Amino acid sequence: MRKTVLFLMFCCQVCWAEANKDELRKHLQPAVFSVTMVMIHDVVNPPAASRFYTYCLMGAYEIVAQNNKQITSPTAFIASIKPISIETSKQYDYRIAALYCILETGRLILPSGSMLEEDQKKLIINLLREGHAQKTIDLAVSVAQEVAKKIAANAATDGYLKLSTRVRYRPKKGDAYWYPTPPGYIEGIEPHWRTIRPMLIDTCTQFPPKPPVEFSKDTASEFYKLTKEVYLVGKNLTEKERFIASYWDCNPFAINTSGHMSIGFKKISPGGHWMNITGIATAKANLDLDKGILVHALAAATLMDSFISCWDEKYRSSRVRPETVINRSIDQKWTPLLQTPPFPEYTSGHSVISTAVSELLTYLLGDNFAFRDDTEVIFELPTRDFKSFRQAAEEAAISRLYGGIHYRDAIVNGQEQGRAIGEFVVEKLKKNGVKPVL
Structure with missing residues (x-):
């Protein structure tokens, strides 16, 4: 009887965990949209906006790839993205880390990235309401912050910061x-x-x-x-x-x-x-x-x-x-x-x-x-x-x-x-x- 109860409890925990995984996907679209709203506020031009989206998502992608062997890492086909070493000996909820990393990277690299701090707070409040433990969230956040810093450092080497130092463009002469x-x-x-x-x-x-x-x-x-x-x-x-x-x-x-x-x-x-x-x-x-x-x-x-x-x-x-x-x-x-x-x-x-x-x-x-x-x-x-x-x-x-x-x-x-x-x-x-x- 005791074995049966323990087995049922185990099954319930597995089912709850799987359901919780599915619950997290609903936070993805709002996280990306939060980044969009900051860019609208900043009047980010089209080419620059595509760059910001890419870096905001690249850290999250790498976190997922390191924890899901069915997902090919971006380091396999993007030469500029190097494998990111995550300095933690504890098991962390990588899905929470990936979600938070989107917002954290945006906070670091967008001109008005500090606006995303409110979205980060809202995400944590929602995660707590959904039953995630504060310790679990804190560990995931620390991983996200670590990865976001490395992604931001990588972004700083792609030539973007040098654009303002280049010669100002002057239109060519001629009707054409x-x-x-x-x-x-x-x-x-x-x-x-x-x-x-x-x-x-x-x-x-x-x-x-x-x-x-x-x-x-x-x-x-x-x-x-x-x-x-x-x-x-x-x-x-x-x-x-x-x-x-x-x-x-x-x-x-x-x-x-x-x-x-x-x-x-x-x-x-x-x-x-x-x-x-x-x-x-x-x-x-x-x-x-x-x-x-x-x-x-x-x-x-x-x-x-x-x-x-x-x-x-x-x-x-x-x-x-x-x-x-x-x-x-x-x-x-x-x-x-x-x-x-x-x-x-x-x-x-x-x-x-x-x-x-x-x-x-x-x-x-x-x-x-x-x-x-x-x-x-x-x-x-x-x-x-x-x-x-x-x-x-x-x-x-x-x-x-x-x-x-x-x-x-x-x-x-x-x-x-x-x-x-x-x-x-x-x-x-x-x-x-x-x-x-x-």
């Missing part, structure tokens, strides 16, 4: 080249982003896109046709096209002007939108915390490298934006539906990064993975249903034509560039034993 656009006439953002050390690709020049259509003022030229298309599409937008353009706007700091007054509106970045989609998808797939962190970390790293590749081309070709050409040559009063971003046109960033990350998510979670995207609800836009990640990426890409901020070849060639990056990442993961999570 990018020039700051209204209403803010902001100087080019991150002109030296190509110097940032990538995660998954080898170099910033590994995936060069096709050359852009050559600039020409000739009304019979291919370039003029591309420009006229942007102009005519912008003047004849359907309500659906307007909505799609606004839905994928993802401009971290749009400026509205009224007379002499300018008002800034903060929004999520393109990478932030896709990180939220990643969270929606992993939650819908009911992935456990370990796999959820794996998917988030790989999505962030893919986004980061896609921006590095895209920005390498942007400041090499330094192509002029449609708004500038149309105002000079076709219609002085024409304005695009979306505010033109403050950097060169070619290739389309959203086309590159959306296509690349959609290839990764398709590999990990499957094609025809339907989901409801609620990312833009906080910006007073409705939810949107997609049949697959690739469908969402296609819409994100064409939205730039509807918005009047990209020529068609920057979109199409940007998609090809992103697809090449995504396929390269997937092959690298396959070779290193990273399998689909579904």
Whole structure:
């Protein structure tokens, strides 16, 4: 009888532990979203946002990999991430450590990272309410802090801290080249982003896109046709096209002007939108915390490298934006539906990064993975249903034509560039034993 009771007690403890593991996965999406909200507050530009997401998740990923042999460590295929020695002789709850590490890394590396201290306190309160012992939480937190410090130190060596010391970018002279656009006439953002050390690709020049259509003022030229298309599409937008353009706007700091007054509106970045989609998808797939962190970390790293590749081309070709050409040559009063971003046109960033990350998510979670995207609800836009990640990426890409901020070849060639990056990442993961999570 006593053996039976002990056996039942053991079974109950195992079941409780397993249930507790599943409970922890619900904290992943809020942790990543907390990082997003700080970046919105700080008006972090798109390339930099992808970098912050990557480092915030890389420590959590390594913690999981060290404790779950079914998860391939990032050190197996990311040369810049070295194995992290965790100095503890005690067994710790690695899942709590991984969750806390996301917030702790953000606290250390984000400009307003101290804002995440409130989120850390809330996480601990919730963990206590769920039955986790204070000693268990404290030990996990100490591990997370240790790992986050090492990740932050690693991040400090990737070239980011040197950007402010580099020569200020000056637009090239000539009608063919990018020039700051209204209403803010902001100087080019991150002109030296190509110097940032990538995660998954080898170099910033590994995936060069096709050359852009050559600039020409000739009304019979291919370039003029591309420009006229942007102009005519912008003047004849359907309500659906307007909505799609606004839905994928993802401009971290749009400026509205009224007379002499300018008002800034903060929004999520393109990478932030896709990180939220990643969270929606992993939650819908009911992935456990370990796999959820794996998917988030790989999505962030893919986004980061896609921006590095895209920005390498942007400041090499330094192509002029449609708004500038149309105002000079076709219609002085024409304005695009979306505010033109403050950097060169070619290739389309959203086309590159959306296509690349959609290839990764398709590999990990499957094609025809339907989901409801609620990312833009906080910006007073409705939810949107997609049949697959690739469908969402296609819409994100064409939205730039509807918005009047990209020529068609920057979109199409940007998609090809992103697809090449995504396929390269997937092959690298396959070779290193990273399998689909579904």
